[in-house]
Amino acid sequence: MGFWGKLPTNEELSSLKQAEATQVLDTHGVLIGKYYIYDRQPILYEQLPQHLIDALIATEDIRFYEHDGVDNTSLLRVFFKTILLGDSSSGGGSTVTLQLVKNLFGRKDHGAFSIVINKLKESIVAKRIEKMYSKQEILTLYFNTVPFPDNTYGIESAALKFFNKPASALNLAESATLIGSLKANHSYNPRLFSERSQLRRDVVLQQMVKYEYLDATIAAQEMSKNIELDYQYFNHDTGVAPYFREAVKKEVQAILSGYTKEDGSTYDIYRDGLIVHTTLDSKMQLLAEESMKEHLRNLQKAYEKSYGDQAPWKINKKLIQHALQQSSKYKEYEKQGVSKAQITDSFSLKREVELFEWDGNTTKTVSVADSIQHYLKFLNAGMIAIDPSNGAVRAYLGGIDYRYFKYDHVSQSKRQVGSTFKPFVYTTAIENGMKPCTYFPIKEVTYTNLKNWTPKNATAQEDPYLNYTLETALSNSVNTIAVKVMNEVGVDKVLNQVQKMGINEPLPKEPSIALGTAGIKIKELAGAYASYVNQSKSVLPYYITKIEDKNGNLIASFEPSVSETPAYSEYTRQTMLEIMKSTVNHGTATSIRNIFGLTNEIAGKTGTTQNNRDGWFVAITPKLVAVTWVGNDMYQIGFKTTALGQGANSALPIFAKLYQKMNADTTFNTITKSSFEKPSAQVIRDLDCEPEKRDNLLKRIFSKKKKKKKFGVK
Structure with a gap:
């Protein structure tokens, strides 16, 4: 009846929508970047490796194919052990379908009764989803929405980010690693905590053996291997061709302003999962970036050496002052009506900042003025x-x-x-x-x-x-x-x-x-x-x-x-x-x-x-x-x-x-x-x-x- 907040209707559940990342592809179809609020890339059930599905079922919901969205046996365990006895080790009793509901609709704070109310609401929605969708469809929805480490949503985005390959190409150990990270995104992030992540991967493999999804000999072979990441940064500021991706983004936004969807709404580059095909050759781009860095690193040294102590960025006070006044921060303060004296005081406050250097960035305690002067030399x-x-x-x-x-x-x-x-x-x-x-x-x-x-x-x-x-x-x-x-x-x-x-x-x-x-x-x-x-x-x-x-x-x-x-x-x-x-x-x-x-x-x-x-x-x-x-x-x-x-x-x-x-x-x-x-x-x-x-x-x-x-x- 909506006493604790409105529940999604059957109509809303039948057309589940989630914000999806826009993909930017090079001339050969290679993914070179994304525009997103949540890094999500949906795929079809047929693209999910069987060992990935088995790892999920064995670890998160062994009775997935038997229940109707709610595993009553697990819920009873949660009620008696977790709530009444305070035993947190008993688990959450959450099925894949319940987790899907949580991923889709989130949770609200209802005070001391939050866990009971949220579980009740999720159970109702989970049962509705089970009536409307097949088990395969639920698994597909789950894998496309579940959060992985590093603000990554969906298995395809996670596979590309951590292993530089589509989900369909994940091997057994890689699948187990990603499934293992679902227990705690940060704690089992393989980029940050490789040893801890590897131990969790091994737990997943052991669960697969326990429930006869995997032969013990094969599991032992996989557990003897170290996790090997091929991490890809799809951060807006890093990765391959960031200047190009920014230029493309601006152009795409300008282009899309002249188009509308069938329902008359406008396209959203951050939510609509668009696919942008570009002319860039990512392989040539990487070689160009390497070439530029190799040359500029040496040229910068010769450049600074040629000036010595008489470098204009060191001794030319008018030039330095001009650079300060042309900075975006200075102009922002001017618009706010801040006096020059106040701006000067603000620019003199020191804080710890990472500064770019060709031989490796350094962290120093500097003022805004110091930072601007530092970048004048490059x-x-x-x-x-x-x-x-x-x-x-x-x-x-x-x-x-x-x-x-x-x-x-x-x-x-x-x-x-x-x-x-x-x-x-x-x-x-x-x-x-x-x-x-x-x-x-x-x-x-x-x-x-x-x-x-x-x-x-x-x-x-x-x-x-x-x-x-x-x-x-x-x-x-x-x-x-x-x-x-x-x-x-x-x-x-x-x-x-x-x-x-x-x-x-x-x-x-x-x-x-x-x-x-x-x-x-x-x-x-x-x-x-x-x-x-x-x-x-x-x-x-x-x-x-x-x-x-x-x-x-x-x-x-x-x-x-x-x-x-x-x-x-x-x-x-x-x-x-x-x-x-x-x-x-x-x-x-x-x-x-x-x-x-x-x-x-x-x-x-x-x-x-x-x-x-x-x-x-x-x-x-x-x-x-x-x-x-x-x-x-x-x-x-x-x-x-x-x-x-x-x-x-x-x-x-x-x-x-x-x-x-x-x-x-x-x-x-x-x-x-x-x-x-x-x-x-x-x-x-x-x-x-x-x-x-x-x-x-x-x-x-x-x-x-x-x-x-x-x-x-x-």
């Missing part, structure tokens, strides 16, 4: 690797560690791209008729109509009277010639060409963009560079192929976004690709060959911005285009030296290490063993010239003074 990174034929994202590095650096340098950051912009200038020039063997002097020029702007090269040239072809100039990243080529072809044409290549970011109409002073997102840069191996067509990098409901019904699907028309001619494409091959074979990216020993077919472009603030490398292979960036989150802090900060040293090694690892894995043969097509005879002829030439004596005599001219005036 270099960060961003990388995206895409299939150039369709824009499918295969690897995605938004930063060095999502737990401590939430800012995503792939989807959020817009940094100056440096010399990686130069190929767009040269593409425009060739597309507008400039021959690749056109020579330009490397000598500096002062442009009088641009406030006497004098572009300089990264390194001093030994011979100011040299003239380079487009190939030599681009492969060696000569700034002075990039500006001269821009001057020849015109800024407007370059901006128009860039737009055709899929970069829709509004760029300044200034000559300095030839040197990459404009800020462009990594994703857009990758999509534009893909055109060099995709029939001159740019692509839009994308993450999601389809979204399904928990039953596999399609909600939405997505096709690649490839430019309908080529951005430039086939002649221009082949010519530029040959020039960028030269960058790797003879130019600024030769470390790919002579240090990392890669013999694969690779083209590319390095990039370094003013004051060594950003290091870039764009790698072009026939089947993969990767863009990598390295720099400090605090834009005012650059590398101490160009030698350390240039893209060839700061960014290129991440890609090179990734490709080394991919070369060692036959899984990636279709990528690593792919070849560029041969250029046309005309392209080969037009590139067949001396890479450089010197001015003749007469010309040198008349050009001893620094040349001055107006930009845009021929």
Whole structure:
């Protein structure tokens, strides 16, 4: 009658619903993450191993197939021993069905009579469930809702989390381990208490022997083994590709806002058990993460050593104060109307905090101000690797560690791209008729109509009277010639060409963009560079192929976004690709060959911005285009030296290490063993010239003074 609270109706029991985790799958169907309130993944009865079911019955409810939801024999034992005699060792008398009811509806506090009232209510509901569902259906409901350690609900989620395999693939010992943890989720957590968990596992195996579900010899063999976990973190901040998963989550939520269920309600990414299929290759992603960590660990040490005691994060008080004021905590206090003096006091309070370090995190007693200053020193990174034929994202590095650096340098950051912009200038020039063997002097020029702007090269040239072809100039990243080529072809044409290549970011109409002073997102840069191996067509990098409901019904699907028309001619494409091959074979990216020993077919472009603030490398292979960036989150802090900060040293090694690892894995043969097509005879002829030439004596005599001219005036 509802005296102690309303009981679920038959109608409600016939359509039991539980919050289910949304699964995120990679391009091969591998689970890479979840979005959930409760980590739950339902499966069918047919997917439950028999030994798992036997372990449950033998341990939790030996008369399961005989009772009607309530085991009267056990209840009498509980009543007399537990309640009247206070013997807690007599057990709870709870059947699998009663436990299911508790899992589904929880318990309420009714004071001193709680155990009696809750048991009575659960018994009524359990009997109703037994009338409405078969024993197999009850077992399925139970296994899909029962709580396991580490906030995990359901056997499928538990199997994936603790053993990195679906429930159907669990072996006997693994099943016994998980069933054993049901007695006390925390106390028998195999991740935290392996020895205690193993003893409990052995109890489960002994129970199976006792009730003749298992041969004693087999049980003894299993008990002689140690528990071997393959623990998978599906925490939002850890695990494989956390930046990618966060980007996917935001996109899925935006997509689902335009869809409704059959009943008109909206989808809930945390409760509805959706299945999100993505383009990511989790194997490549793990290799990319390893490569980034290996390189950044060493680069960070060299970075700090180069500054020594004069590091800006140590001595530049204005910079430190600026960082404090830009922190989210500071802005939060400002919104609340807290005075600067109060904020300063608050920021000076010390507490124990775990701080990120490449050689192992440390726990120190520090203030908020100390913590912010600590993180000022770190270099960060961003990388995206895409299939150039369709824009499918295969690897995605938004930063060095999502737990401590939430800012995503792939989807959020817009940094100056440096010399990686130069190929767009040269593409425009060739597309507008400039021959690749056109020579330009490397000598500096002062442009009088641009406030006497004098572009300089990264390194001093030994011979100011040299003239380079487009190939030599681009492969060696000569700034002075990039500006001269821009001057020849015109800024407007370059901006128009860039737009055709899929970069829709509004760029300044200034000559300095030839040197990459404009800020462009990594994703857009990758999509534009893909055109060099995709029939001159740019692509839009994308993450999601389809979204399904928990039953596999399609909600939405997505096709690649490839430019309908080529951005430039086939002649221009082949010519530029040959020039960028030269960058790797003879130019600024030769470390790919002579240090990392890669013999694969690779083209590319390095990039370094003013004051060594950003290091870039764009790698072009026939089947993969990767863009990598390295720099400090605090834009005012650059590398101490160009030698350390240039893209060839700061960014290129991440890609090179990734490709080394991919070369060692036959899984990636279709990528690593792919070849560029041969250029046309005309392209080969037009590139067949001396890479450089010197001015003749007469010309040198008349050009001893620094040349001055107006930009845009021929």
